[in-house]
Amino acid sequence: MYDALTSRYTFSCPVRGETRVTLSAFRVIERLPGAAHPAVYRVTFRCSCGDEHDGLVSHDELDWAPLGLADGTFLNLMTARTEELAVELGDLAARRIQAGEWPWSFFCYPEERPRPVFPSSFFLLSAADRSIGIAVRCPACTRVSVNLVSHTHVDVPFHNDPEIGVVRQLFPVDLEPMLEEFRAFLGSTDFDARRLDL
Numbered sequence: 001m002y003d004a005l006t007s008r009y010t011f012s013c014p015v016r017g018e019t020r021v022t023l024s025a026f027r028v029i030e031r032l033p034g035a036a037h038p039a040v041y042r043v044t045f046r047c048s049c050g051d052e053h054d055g056l057v058s059h060d061e062l063d064w065a066p067l068g069l070a071d072g073t074f075l076n077l078m079t080a081r082t083e084e085l086a087v088e089l090g091d092l093a094a095r096r097i098q099a100g101e102w103p104w105s106f107f108c109y110p111e112e113r114p115r116p117v118f119p120s121s122f123f124l125l126s127a128a129d130r131s132i133g134i135a136v137r138c139p140a141c142t143r144v145s146v147n148l149v150s151h152t153h154v155d156v157p158f159h160n161d162p163e164i165g166v167v168r169q170l171f172p173v174d175l176e177p178m179l180e181e182f183r184a185f186l187g188s189t190d191f192d193a194r195r196l197d198l
């Protein structure tokens with residue numbers, strides 16, 4: 001499902017059969033109730049066919065595979081060479097995390113501080129020309145912040161933008177009302193123009 005060499009997830013597409021997308025092509029990430037070990041997430045993603053589709057990813061694929069730390073089916077499906085690479089990536093990622101580097105981060109507006117985060121805490125994403133809006137459920141305080149970041153901030157682990165756009169507004173924590181507010185907010189004004197008065 002996730003290919004560490006290209007940083008892309010593979011999903012099925014009704015038009016193309018198969019499609020490969022980056023994390024920043026995800027639009028909604030929603031944890032499914034029930035399945036806990038491992039947790040399963042339903043994602044809605046923007047496909048290169050021009051449509052949006054749904055797919056399923058496990059917690060491992062979402063948070064650990066981009067770091068080369070996933071095991072199980074991910075490694076078993078790969079060739080021996082890729083497996084070595086994955087192990088090396090995993091070692092490297094583990095060392096960087098131990099050294100205090102964050103694979104992903106966001107700015108928690110209610111707490112007024114940056115926080116480390118994993119992709120499973122991103123729950124809504126929306127791309128504009130140069131930036132991407134992400135709604136993040138804070139793993140520490142559970143409240144929701146909307147940040148504006150670069151695509152690489154989302155897609156490349158350990159790439160953290162030196163400056164993150166922070167929307168100075170409190171958002172609902174539940175998916176449905178948040179989805180409405182997020183869409184209204186993004187549709188209300190030009191993304192980059194909004195960014196200037198954050």
Ligand SMILES: [Zn+2]
Binds near residue numbers: 013015016047
């Ligand atoms: Zn498609």
Ligand SMILES: [Zn+2]
Binds near residue numbers: 111115138139141142
């Ligand atoms: Zn917080």
